[in-house]
Amino acid sequence: MTDTIKVGIWGLGRAGLNMHAAELGLYPEQFELHSGIDIDPARNQILVEKYGAKAYTNEDAFLNDPEVELISIATRSPDHVAHCERALSAGKYVFLEKPIGLSYTDGLKILALSQQYPGKLYPRQNRRFEAPFNHIKEIMASGILGDVYEIKLCRHSFQRRSDWQTIVECGGGQLNNWGPHIIDHALQFLDYKVAEIWSDLKKVAALGNAEDHIKIVLKGESGRVIDMEISGGAALPQNEYTLFGTRGALTCQGADIHLKYIDPDQEFQKTEAFAGTPSLDGGVSNAYADLEPVKWVEEHIKVAPQKPTQIHSIWPALYDSVRNNAKFPVSIEQAVAVLKVTDQVKKNTSFS
Ligand SMILES: NC(=O)c1ccc[n+]([C@@H]2O[C@H](COP(=O)([O-])OP(=O)(O)OC[C@H]3O[C@@H](n4cnc5c(N)ncnc54)[C@H](O)[C@@H]3O)[C@@H](O)[C@H]2O)c1
CATH class of the missing domain: 3.40.50.720 (NAD(P)-binding Rossmann-like Domain)
Structure with missing residues (x-):
């Protein structure tokens, strides 16, 4: 052609x-x-x-x-x-x-x-084209999780690496390596409106002088918190995505999504809190007061966004x-926004 x-x-x-x-x-x-x-x-x-x-x-x-x-x-x-x-x-x-x-x-x-x-x-x-990222955005947009107030993004491994990607002078370190991918996802979830950044960098298993374990917490102007962990020093990997919303939660690891959310048809009666004493089985049966039981929906589904992407x-x-x-x-501006966060993390955090 x-x-x-x-x-x-x-x-x-x-x-x-x-x-x-x-x-x-x-x-x-x-x-x-x-x-x-x-x-x-x-x-x-x-x-x-x-x-x-x-x-x-x-x-x-x-x-x-x-x-x-x-x-x-x-x-x-x-x-x-x-x-x-x-x-x-x-x-x-x-x-x-x-x-x-x-x-x-x-x-x-x-x-x-x-x-x-x-x-x-x-x-x-x-x-940006990762299927889980796009499927999760679709689930968020569907509203079943309610207002998603916290998202945890993890990329964990344990790697005794010794190549240039572990050496500061060569541009190595997880902040430059996996950082651009995960920070890009985080900024997408925050619509690029970042209010606060907290971070910590460590060197755990890699042999060079660059960080291989990163923790970055962004708080968006909306109040949503994105907790990122990129690590070459985590021997037991955690879920790549964990979302908490006001009506449910989601975890995703590999191709598997686990969802637990309140039945979308369930509307709770308006009930005021009162300064009473909870029943003795409080917490066991949602019985801190006489509230209607929550109707949970729990699903295990495979990652499959409506518009398939890889x-x-x-x-x-x-x-x-x-x-x-x-x-x-x-956009170029979005890629530059990633570097703005990276710079802030470097300024805020020293590590050994
Ligand atoms: N987007 C992704 O999913 C992804 C995945 C891996 C790496 N990367 C990025 O790709 C870049 C390369 O990473 P890598 O893992 O392939 O590293 P690498 O060391 O495996 O490959 C780099 C290659 O560039 C060659 N090279 C170095 N200087 C050169 C020059 N002046 N002219 C021609 N060749 C030269 C090296 O010999 C080597 O073969 C990095 O910036 C990394 O962040 C992106």
């Missing part, structure tokens, strides 16, 4: 090869993996042999290949701003991996670049924006 977007991947590591290259193969009518470049010749070799694409060793030649329309940047995080600027100035569309930069100042540079090159720059906040669904969204001028679901 003539209208495919020819892609060059800059950086052929876990993200560049295992995700970008592999995912492009899922959308052959929209994208063609044209070429790539890595400083490691062995990785260039994989690109040629496994994906049949062209490997470059010279950055200028790669960036100036007239056949390449879009550069997908998957180099190390500290290089993202500079590589983005070079790819844009070579006239290419740019798909930029998270984190788009390492600081809010970097974020403002990216914002300025997006204004200098309108419609050319797209942040790869691919977990994290690689960001590619067709990208295509639609580049080719059909559709609004990209992740």
Whole structure:
């Protein structure tokens, strides 16, 4: 098909090869993996042999290949701003991996670049397309949980890592690694209206000098609290999502959602509290007073949002924006807002 977007991947590591290259193969009518470049010749070799694409060793030649329309940047995080600027100035569309930069100042540079090159720059906040995230938003919108006043987001593992992602000077640490995904979710849940931030960073199991256990609590202007825990030092993973609402709760782990909510048809009689003494079995049978029993509904369902998405669904969204001028679901301003939170966390928190 003539209208495919020819892609060059800059950086052929876990993200560049295992995700970008592999995912492009899922959308052959929209994208063609044209070429790539890595400083490691062995990785260039994989690109040629496994994906049949062209490997470059010279950055200028790669960036100036007239056949390449879009550069997908998957180099190390500290290089993202500079590589983005070079790819844009070579006239290419740019798909930029998270984190788009390492600081809010970097974020403002990216914002300025997006204004200098309108419609050319797209942040790869691919977990915005995670099926559980989208299904949970649909459940919240249905109202069955009432007013969701607290959300806990966890990504737990125990990893004795020793690569660059554990070293501060290399842009490592969970704040730059998983932080952009989970903070992005949190800001979505708060409609970007943050009133307060509390945070704590620790180093638990990773071997470098960067944090691998993060706790961030955001309180929204609405009063909703988002409690985030990203950890490479938690041996017993907890649910990825826990929601508490005024009419129910939800947990989600992997593909499983557990819901418990008050029957939507149940309306409680208006009853005033009184300063009386509860019955002796108080609490056992909801009998602190003579209130009607709660009619609970409990369900175990599989994650299946009405509009099915997976994290690689960001590619067709990208295509639609580049080719059909559709609004990209992740704005630059939203990606920059993530860095604003990250900066605040770094300022607030020292760790050892
Ligand atoms: N969105 C996601 O789901 C996701 C997942 C993993 C990683 N990432 C992001 O992708 C980026 C890369 O992470 P990774 O885990 O793939 O790291 P990695 O170390 O596995 O890969 C980086 C690759 O870039 C190459 N490289 C470094 N400097 C280069 C240069 N100047 N020119 C060409 N190649 C160069 C390295 O040799 C390596 O192959 C990070 O910023 C990370 O945050 C995103």
